[in-house]
Amino acid sequence: xxxxxxxxxxTTPWVIDQMRRExxxxxxxxxxxxxxxxxxxxxxxxxxxxxxxxxxxxEVPISISGTQEQNGKLEHTTRVAGTVTGxxxxxxxxxxxxxxxxxxxxxxxxxxxxxxxxxxxxxIGLAPLRPVYNALVGRRDEFNKIVLLYGSRTPEDILxxxxxxxxxxxxxxEVFVTVDRSTMGWRGNVGVVTSLxxxxxxxxxxxxxxxxGPEIMMRxxxxxxxxxxxxxxEIYISMERNxxxxxxxxxxxxxxxxxICKDGPVFPYNRISNLLGTREL
Amino acid sequence: xxxxxxxITNNExxxxxxxxxxxxxxxxxxxxxxxxxxxxxxxxxxxxxFYVLTKGSVGLEIHAAGWGTVTMQTLRSGDLLGWSWxxxxxxxxxxxxxxxxxxxxxxxAATVRDKFKKDSDFGYQVMKIVATHMMDRIVAAxxxxxxxxxxxxxxxxxxxx
Ligand SMILES: Cc1cc2nc3c(=O)[nH]c(=O)nc-3n(C[C@H](O)[C@H](O)[C@H](O)COP(=O)(O)OP(=O)(O)OC[C@H]3O[C@@H](n4cnc5c(N)ncnc54)[C@H](O)[C@@H]3O)c2cc1C
Ligand code: FES
Numbered sequence: 001x002x003x004x005x006x007x008x009x010x011t012t013p014w015v016i017d018q019m020r021r022e023x024x025x026x027x028x029x030x031x032x033x034x035x036x037x038x039x040x041x042x043x044x045x046x047x048x049x050x051x052x053x054x055x056x057x058x059e060v061p062i063s064i065s066g067t068q069e070q071n072g073k074l075e076h077t078t079r080v081a082g083t084v085t086g087x088x089x090x091x092x093x094x095x096x097x098x099x100x101x102x103x104x105x106x107x108x109x110x111x112x113x114x115x116x117x118x119x120x121x122x123x124i125g126l127a128p129l130r131p132v133y134n135a136l137v138g139r140r141d142e143f144n145k146i147v148l149l150y151g152s153r154t155p156e157d158i159l160x161x162x163x164x165x166x167x168x169x170x171x172x173x174e175v176f177v178t179v180d181r182s183t184m185g186w187r188g189n190v191g192v193v194t195s196l197x198x199x200x201x202x203x204x205x206x207x208x209x210x211x212x213g214p215e216i217m218m219r220x221x222x223x224x225x226x227x228x229x230x231x232x233x234e235i236y237i238s239m240e241r242n243x244x245x246x247x248x249x250x251x252x253x254x255x256x257x258x259x260i261c262k263d264g265p266v267f268p269y270n271r272i273s274n275l276l277g278t279r280e281l
Numbered sequence: 282x283x284x285x286x287x288x289i290t291n292n293e294x295x296x297x298x299x300x301x302x303x304x305x306x307x308x309x310x311x312x313x314x315x316x317x318x319x320x321x322x323x324x325x326x327x328x329x330x331f332y333v334l335t336k337g338s339v340g341l342e343i344h345a346a347g348w349g350t351v352t353m354q355t356l357r358s359g360d361l362l363g364w365s366w367x368x369x370x371x372x373x374x375x376x377x378x379x380x381x382x383x384x385x386x387x388x389x390a391a392t393v394r395d396k397f398k399k400d401s402d403f404g405y406q407v408m409k410i411v412a413t414h415m416m417d418r419i420v421a422a423x424x425x426x427x428x429x430x431x432x433x434x435x436x437x438x439x440x441x442x
Binding site for chain 2: 122194195
């Protein structure tokens with residue numbers, strides 16, 4: 001049987017070059033293609049995801065949290081949630097996992113040119129937005145204000161902490177981090193990320209927002225952005241549903257008329273506003 | 282006075298107030314400057330002012346023996362601070378401590394309440410602002426209690442080995 005390398009159902013082996021522990025339950029894999037299975041540099045758009053296959057356990061969708069263009073490495077940041085992500089957390093440098101992708105829609109960076117950009121992340125939702133803020137800062141002159149708001153559970157759960165500190169020292173982007181619950185020694189903001197939106201500086205007539213996190217957090221963030229006067233079509237959110245095929249065949253991820261794997265995960269809010277918060281579909 | 286009116290007019294919380302009502306509020310307000318670590322008010326103290334932060338940040342804290350001090354919320358420039366001034370016995374429930382050099386507008390609660398009695402429209406408009414602020418805080422507190430970024434409580438989480 002001939003297997004086409006570009007067949008979206010065929011997984012490709014990648015070796016874990018490095019596993020970086022981010023917090024108690026979250027880690028980043030820095031992956032490089034196994035020799036002979038590479039296909040040049042890995043092209044993706046911020047917001048897209050790959051299917052990560054832990055051999056013998058199962059496959060899960062994980063967003064791409066970065067690439068290292070100079071050496072073709074790929075980064076995925078994962079929070080342990082259950083069976084497969086739990087097995088991923090037990091892998092180590094040198095172990096091999098399977099990758100299919102990239103799949104899905106992406107954040108609207110081109111639509112943000114010439115506008116204020118508000119990036120709102122909650123918890124692990126920062127990982128899919130990491131390529132966005134890195135791209136925005138990399139192309140700084142093309143955007144007006146850039147604001148990153150990040151809500152975390154506690155100070156110990158803050159992802160990419162030193163990266164955020166560096167960004168925040170950089171005048172190109174305003175970074176506000178808040179925690180739901182403070183612990184000893186935390187001198188930063190306390191409170192939910194949505195409450196930061198109230199006074200954040202942006203012009204709602206010429207702005208775009210990208211929001212990623214738990215569904216409830218996204219819903220309340222959207223309310224707050226609307227209250228500030230931002231139009232529904234300028235608010236983008238990233239949806240999560242269980243997936244199998246990731247290419248729109250199996251119907252596993254269907255959400256009303258949309259397939260999250262193919263039409264999403266990133267949607268303009270006006271396209272799915274009537275579905276968000278619906279209990280059963 | 283004009284400076285106070287401008288600050289109030291440009292504050293997101295007060296955008297529904299008419300210029301006349303802004304003037305009434307400004308006439309009952311003053312600007313205060315605060316050093317880092319200053320207590321704007323303390324738990325059980327008399328709630329004789331309410332505030333709008335114009336610079337800096339303030340931690341809303343509670344202190345209890347055995348617990349130490351817990352910060353529940355951080356307020357930043359533009360935020361409204363305080364609602365205990367509206368309800369008898371007019372006592373603060375929490376401490377408010379500045380986290381950096383800060384500035385605020387302090388509104389005199391007693392004279393604002395007096396004005397409510399004489400001008401019910403003014404009272405209604407200000408009450409709506411305070412009620413909105415309370416709603417925001419309740420929603421925020423509920424989201425905090427939900428522990429949105431935590432594990433699903435029905436399922437055992439794993440830690441990385
Ligand atoms: C497009 C997309 C992008 C994503 N990107 C990322 C990312 O970048 N990083 C990341 O960490 N995650 C990401 N996710 C989420 C990730 O895919 C899931 O956490 C993962 O699929 C969980 O699989 P699992 O086998 O580890 O957990 P499962 O065992 O499937 O459990 C998943 C969750 O469901 C709960 N659960 C388990 N069994 C039940 C049950 N019977 N009833 C109710 N609840 C149950 C578990 O407690 C856990 O919270 C993304 C998801 C999508 C769709
Ligand atoms: S995962 Fe199969 S249709 Fe989306």
